[in-house]
Amino acid sequence: MRKTIISLLFALSGAAGIAHADTLAIQDNAPDRYVVVKGDTLWGISGHFLKQPWRWPEIWNMNRDQIKNPHWIYPGDVVVLDRSGATPRLKLLKNERAGANGEVKLSPSVRVSDLDNNAVPSIPLASIQPFLNKPLVVEEGELLTAPRIAAGPDDRVVFASGDKIYAVNMPNAKVGEIYQAYRPSQPLYDPKDPEHKRVIGHEVTYLGDVSVEKPGAVVTLRVQASKEELGIGARLVKASDAEYLNYAPHAPDHDVKGLVVSAYGSVAEAGPMTTLVVNLGSADGLDVGTVLATWKAGRPIKKESKSEPDLFTPPERSGSVFVYRVFPHFSYGLLLDSTEPVNVADEVTNP
Template sequence: MTTMRKTIISLLFALSGAAGVAHADTLAMQDNAPDRYVVVKGDTLWGISGHFLKQPWRWPEIWNLNREQIKNPHWIYPGDVVVLDRSGATPRLKLLKNERAGSNGEVKLSPRIRASDLDNDAVPSIPLTSIQPFLNKPLVVEENELLTAPRVAAGPDDRVVFAVGDKIYAVNMPDPKVGDVYQAFRPAQPLFDPKDPDHKRVIGHEVTYLGDVVVEKPGQVVTLRVKTSKEEIGIGARLVKANEAQYLNYAPHAPDRDVHGLVVSAYGSVAEAGPMTTLVINLGAGDGMDVGTVLATWKAGRPIKKESSNEPDLFTPNERTGNLFIYRVFPHFSYGLLLDSTEPVNVADEVTNP
C-alpha cells in the first residue's frame, strides 16, 4: 500500500468517524476564492480557510491531512503564502514558506504533534485572546469538585474579606506544598441540565474567579498569602489548584458520533450571545467532545399560531445560527467559542454535528 493511499484511507476514516458521521458532500468553495493568500499577524487558521471555503472548519480536508497530523498545527506563520491549487480533480491548498522554503519555495506539509503552549508567531486555529481567560481559570466547576474543594476559613484577625498581601487560612486542602498556587472562586448559581424535564439534575456551578493565593505553611490548617486579587476574597471562598494554561491548537473536526446537546450558559450571563462569546454546553468527554470539535448551533422551531383547536401542532423549521469550536473539555460539560452566528444564541439552544 503506497504512502499516498494510506494517507487517503486515514483521512477518510478520520472524517467519517466510528459512528458513520460522514462528509460525502463536496467542499463548497467561496465564489471569490483567491488564487493565493499571504498570511499576516493576527490571522487564524479558521479565518484563512474562510477565504477559500464556505465551511471554514473543514480546512483539514482541503489540506488533505488526517486527524493525527492536524493536532497542534504549528506550521503556518505570518509571511507564508497559501496557494489554491485547482489543477487536480478537487481543489487543494499548498503552502509557500516565507524565508524557510526550499529552492522552489514550496514545502511538504508535515505538522509536528506537540502538547504545548502556542509559541512564536505560529497561526492559531481560533483567536487565542478570546479564550485565554478561560484556559486555566474556572468558569464552571463540577458538582463534586465544589463540594470537596478546600475553603478559606479565617484570616489573621476578625475581617471576613481579604486583598493582595493578606494572610489567610484554609482547611480541607489535600497534600499542600510550600509555593503551590491556588485559585480562589466564589460559587454562583447551579447549572441544571436542560435535558432533564424536571430541571433538577445539576451538571455544574457557575463560579466567579477572585484571585490567586500561594501556600506558605502546610498543615491541617494551611497558611496562605493572597498573591493577586481580581475581587475581594472572602470567608467561605473555595480553592482549586492552579494549572498552567495550555492551549492545544487542534484543528477543527466534526464529532466522531452523532451528538445532540444544549447551551447551558453564556459567559457573563448574557441573554443573547454573539460571535467570540464563550458558551457552556451539556456535552463533555463522555459524549465524545474533545478539543477542536466543531458543533452547529440551532434555534429551535417556534409554534405556529392556530386558528382553531382542530389544527395540528406545527412548528417553524429549526434554523442553524452558527459554529461553536470546543476548546476545553470536562467530564460532563465543555467550553466552546462561538466563532460566527447569524443571530443571537440563547440558553437552551441546540448544538449538533455541523
C-alpha cells in the first residue's frame, strides 16, 4: 500500500458542540513534521503543534458523536505542518489504500470496543488502568446501604482467595455475578467547609473480587482473588463492565467551577500523571473526555499597615485535568501539563 496524504484544516469555526471564538494557536517551536512512535498519545502529539493540545478535535471538525474512540493515528504515521497557505494546515501521511483521486478522506468514527491494536490513545492508559473499574471513592451514604461481608464458614474474621464467605444487603444478587470488595479509608471533607467537618465521600481501598454462589437473605459467595485480606464488615459493589473509551478531549458544554477533593495516594502535592478526584460529575454536565483547568489560589499580599485592603495575587493556571471516569457528583481525572504542584482545594474550571 502506498503513502497517501490527508489534509486537515487547522483553524475551524462552527465545529458542532466544540466551537471556540478564538483561533487555534500553533506552538512557537512547532516542528515541520512529527513521526508517530509507539507510546505516543494524542495529547502529546498535539502538544508538539498546538498551544492548547486538548483542542485537537477541532482540527477534524468533529461533533460530539464523532469524538468518541478516535482510532485514526498509528505508529509510523507522519504528521506534517504545512505553512505554505494563508491558513496553516496539518497533513497526516498514512499507509492506507488511496482512492481514484489519490487521496483518502479520513472520518473518525464511533466504536464501542476497547482501544484496538496499536492505535494511539488519548492519554497514557497505563496511568489510569488501575482506576477504570475499581472503586476509589464512594459518596457519603453509600456505605450505610452497601452490601457487606457478614461472616465466614468458621470463626475467622479475615478471608483470602478460595474462601467461602457470606454477605447481607444483596437482594438482587444472581449466581455468577462478580462483586468487588473494599474497605473505607479516610473521609473526604468538603473543601468549602471552613470547619473541615462536612464529609462528602470516602476514599476506599480495593481488596479483591468475590462471586455469588447462592442468592438469598444471606448470600453465599466465594473469594476469587484478593489483593489484600478481606474482613468482616468489608463492603461490596457490583463489578463494572464499563471499559475505557478512547474519547477525545473537549471543554464542558457550559461554565463549571469545582474543587480538587483528593489526589490518589493522599499525596500533599500532585504532579503530572496523578489521578485527582474533583467534586464535579455527570450531574454537573461532565462526561468522559471533559478537560478542566486547575488553578492555584491567589496568595495574600503582605500589608504594611492595617488600613490597607486585603489584596491577593491573581490566580495562576497550574495544569489540565482529563476526566476519564464519571459518577453523579465525583469524577476521576488525570493531571496533565502541570507547571506546578496541585493541592486539595485547588479550583478547577473550564480550560
